[in-house]
Amino acid sequence: MIVKKVELHNFRNYENLELSFDSSRNVFIGENAQGKTNLIEGIYLCAFARSFRTQNSANMVMLDRPRASVTVDLVSEDMDKSISVILDRTGKKMIKKDGKVIRKTAELLNNLVVMVFSPEDLRIIKDSPEKRRNFINKELSQIRPRYYECLRLYNEALRQKNSMLKDNLKNSKIDENMLDIYDLQLAKYGTEIVKYRRNFIRILSERAAEIQKSISGGREDLEIRYLCSLSEENQYDALVAARDRDLYSGHSSLGPQRDDMEFLINGKDAKKYGSQGQHRTIALALKLSEIGIARDVIGENPVLLLDDVLSELDEERQTFLFQEIEDVQLFITTTDVNNRILKKMPKGNVYSVKSGTVFKNTLK
Ligand SMILES: Nc1ncnc2c1ncn2[C@@H]1O[C@H](COP(=O)(O)OP(=O)(O)OP(=O)(O)O)[C@@H](O)[C@H]1O
Ligand SMILES: [Mg+2]
Structure with a gap:
């Protein structure tokens, strides 16, 4: 399964963002607090109808705005799908699949299957x-x-x-x-x-x-x-x-x-x-x-979101990770890019993230 595009409106620090992705690897580079994790959170929201880092949906609505929306266009089993989640300040949520309202989260769940890997997951044994x-x-x-x-x-x-x-x-x-x-x-x-x-x-x-x-x-x-x-x-x-x-x-x-x-x-x-x-x-x-x-179970690869986790893994484990997930679409956030790591990854796009704006780099 491949996420082709995301649109964010008044979501966290993104006023209006429309971004297309590489079907293999997407790296987001930027300093702290620029919006890297927000972008990944937006994609995750269209998979689960909730965030992986807050229980309170209203937190995801841009400050002083009445509502936020996120739309993800994806391809799954050779079919195009579009999932939207609209959130308002009161915490109310509306989910749409291909323009039609979905009333139950259970009906959303295996349309877009994403897994997040963040430094917190490294503590799972001790947690x-x-x-x-x-x-x-x-x-x-x-x-x-x-x-x-x-x-x-x-x-x-x-x-x-x-x-x-x-x-x-x-x-x-x-x-x-x-x-x-x-x-x-x-x-x-x-x-x-x-x-x-x-x-x-x-x-x-x-x-x-x-x-x-x-x-x-x-x-x-x-x-x-x-x-x-x-x-x-x-x-x-x-x-x-x-x-x-x-x-x-x-x-x-x-x-x-x-x-x-x-x-x-x-x-x-x-x-x-x-x-x-x-x-x-x-x-x-x-x-x-x-x-x-x-x-x-679902007959195709899920999408993998690696939030700030690569720097926590040594080279050997990084190499292993990339070998094992060759055909999985990747979204990677990081504060600094290391050319050696980049070379080990599958080919794809690199983006710079700065205060809620995202630019595609020429660097591959
Ligand atoms: N509801 C909101 N409205 C406006 N801005 C918000 C909202 N929620 C978060 N932000 C802003 O988003 C930024 C944080 O974004 P994010 O968590 O994506 O950072 P990051 O680039 O992943 O940083 P780090 O490298 O530290 O993880 C902060 O500047 C924060 O003020
Ligand atoms: Mg982050």
Whole structure:
């Protein structure tokens, strides 16, 4: 899949920008705070209908402007598609595909499949379980819109159940029937979520192990384990059995909201015993596996957004990355260009970004 063009209006620091891209590689160079990440965020917005760095959509609207819009023209399976997202100050969103309004995010999700790789991803091993769940959720939501739907419905039921449990702590008032309805819903969607996650992590582990082995010159065996809070068997019974404890503590103690992943290198927990270099290799292996899994499921390459991450990888890992993603369209942001790195990448365009304006360079 190839992003051909983007149009930004009153989006972050871009008043009006129309830009065409190379189908292989696009490098954006500029000093800090010029709009490099904003550009990538705009493309990402048309994939997910949300940002990768803010929960509040209104932040993306240019200051003092009522609304922002982003349009991405892309080619997928030899078909031209156009996705637009219009945001307003109140946080309201409108999504359009080929000019027609899409009401559900789930219907947008696998039209434009993008993966972001940023320095934050390099910390995934040491970060909180929530970050690791986000990694799983983002990938699965894009390639399996049903997963996104299950997650949305699960989270909605969980929010309601938790608020009821909290009220009960204050007022000792519980509607047993409602609690049962929530548990039935949680078990229904939770079972599907766990199945998707188990399958995903199994394939992720296989793929990432191969990559880890290759980067480490055969020295490192990586295994990724799914730490599942509540397995897919009889979730409802387990939720009922945990009710007394949940009523006492005021929150739901079991379920996919407690899941995590564990990384083992040569049988040892990488979080506790791994070196920083090993953590980086795992992070890179995860990203590359993610791309491979998406390609297998959707039948074409996703688009890769590398936000400021190249300078965090040593030459060996950079070379490996470029070898592995030969046919993937790349968007790369960086504050400085190193000709040696540039030569290693696939050929393409270089752009300069300055205070919300972008110029294509003659440099290739
Ligand atoms: N809603 C907004 N309206 C206007 N300007 C904004 C808005 N949000 C962010 N900006 C501006 O965008 C700039 C930051 O852009 P961006 O995050 O893309 O920088 P960058 O080029 O990626 O920098 P770095 O190299 O530090 O990552 C800042 O100047 C900021 O003031
Ligand atoms: Mg940036």
